[in-house]
Amino acid sequence: NAGVTQTPKFQVLKTGQSMTLQCAQDMNHEYMSWYRQDPGMGLRLIHYSVGAGITDQGEVPNGYNVSRSTTEDFPLRLLSAAPSQTSVYFCASSSPIRNEQFFGPGTRLTVL
Amino acid sequence: ELKVEQNPLFLSMQEGKNYTIYCNYSTTSDRLYWYRQDPGKSLESLFVLLSNGAVKQEGRLMASLDTKARLSTLHITAAVHDLSATYFCAVESGSNYKLTFGKGTLLTVNP
Numbered sequence: 001n002a003g004v005t006q007t008p009k010f011q012v013l014k015t016g017q018s019m020t021l022q023c024a025q026d027m028n029h030e031y032m033s034w035y036r037q038d039p040g041m042g043l044r045l046i047h048y049s050v051g052a053g054i055t056d057q058g059e060v061p062n063g064y065n066v067s068r069s070t071t072e073d074f075p076l077r078l079l080s081a082a083p084s085q086t087s088v089y090f091c092a093s094s095s096p097i098r099n100e101q102f103f104g105p106g107t108r109l110t111v112l
Numbered sequence: 113e114l115k116v117e118q119n120p121l122f123l124s125m126q127e128g129k130n131y132t133i134y135c136n137y138s139t140t141s142d143r144l145y146w147y148r149q150d151p152g153k154s155l156e157s158l159f160v161l162l163s164n165g166a167v168k169q170e171g172r173l174m175a176s177l178d179t180k181a182r183l184s185t186l187h188i189t190a191a192v193h194d195l196s197a198t199y200f201c202a203v204e205s206g207s208n209y210k211l212t213f214g215k216g217t218l219l220t221v222n223p
Contacts, residue, residue, distance in 0.1 A: 031209045042116075042200060042213035043155075058210065090154065094209045099143065099162060101209060103155040 001026050004104035006091050012110045013081040021076040021107050023091030029102075031094045032074040036060065036087040037106075043090065049074055081111045114139050114205050118214030125191045125221050133186040133217045135201035143204040144184050145211065146175050148197045155200065158186075191221045 007022045025032065033048040035058075045058030049068040063085060065077040074093075078085060091104040115138040125131055135144070143162055147155040159168045161177035161184060168175050172195065174187045184201055198218050202211040 033209070033211075035211075035213075040215060042215040043202075043211075044213070045210055048210055059212075092211075096209075099160045100157055101145070101211065102157075105154050 003027065004091055004093050004102050006089075006104040006107050008107060009105065010108050012112065013078075014112050015082060017081050018077070018079050019081065021078075021089055021091075021109070023074045023076065023104060024072050025074075025091075025093040025102070026072065027093060027095070027102070028071060029093035029095045030071070031096070032068065033058070033092045033094075033101075034064070034066065034074070034076045035090045035092065036085075037090060038087050046076065046089075083111045085109065086111045114141070114203060114212045116201060116203050116212050116214040118201055118217050121215060121217060123217055123219045125188070125219065127192055127221055127223050128190050130190065131188050133188075133199055133201075133219075135184040135186070135203075135214055137182050137184075137203045137212075139182075139205060141179070141182075141203045141205055144177055145202040145204070146184070146186055147200045147202065149200065149216070150197050158199075188219075193221050193223060195219060196221045 004025045034046040035043040037043045044060050047066040049055045089107045092101045094101040117136045146158040159175040164179040166177045172189045177184045198216045200216045202213045
């Protein structure tokens with residue numbers, strides 16, 4: 001199993017550009033989440049999903065969209081990137097059977 | 113709104129010494145997690161604490177949970193340099209695995 005994979009690893013955008021951060025898991029987990037990590041802030045929840053077709057907002061959802069058409073994939077979209085979205089983004093997945101959340105390797109995003 | 117506070121935020125230790133990291137949270141929780149993060153890396157799961165009085169140990173690290181006090185501790189015994197990292201606690205509220213993280217404790221173990 002590859003676990004949780006994220007692409008790309010690094011990305012530089014200009015203000016106003018759009019892009020999609022990809023996240024996939026091969027563990028058949030129902031729950032998937034997106035977090036952002038900023039220095040001194042810990043990780044903050046952006047959006048989460050409890051299953052295919054079901055998504056909801058977390059603590060800092062503004063400027064981000066998500067969808068969950070399959071169990072495996074949970075992409076995060078930035079429609080119009082802003083410098084405040086410069087951060088490291090982590091995707092996570094979990095199952096109600098296992099008491100553990102698995103984190104992907106992260107995407108480091110810089111918005112100029 | 114669930115708030116999670118860790119302290120200290122920075123901890124510089126000598127090898128061989130003991131120390132404790134504290135994690136306080138503001139509302140009733142179902143689970144508490146401890147993670148380790150090395151620079152530029154992802155989060156590595158250390159412990160999941162599920163009930164009051166839970167204690168888990170792995171090597172030189174021991175985590176405990178007091179749900180009545182809304183407090184978890186991560187105790188480091190006889191620190192070694194390899195334990196240098198940032199440690200996060202995270203609290204789950206509700207049943208959908210949403211985590212609220214503390215700000216992290218940057219641990220540096222000096223020889």
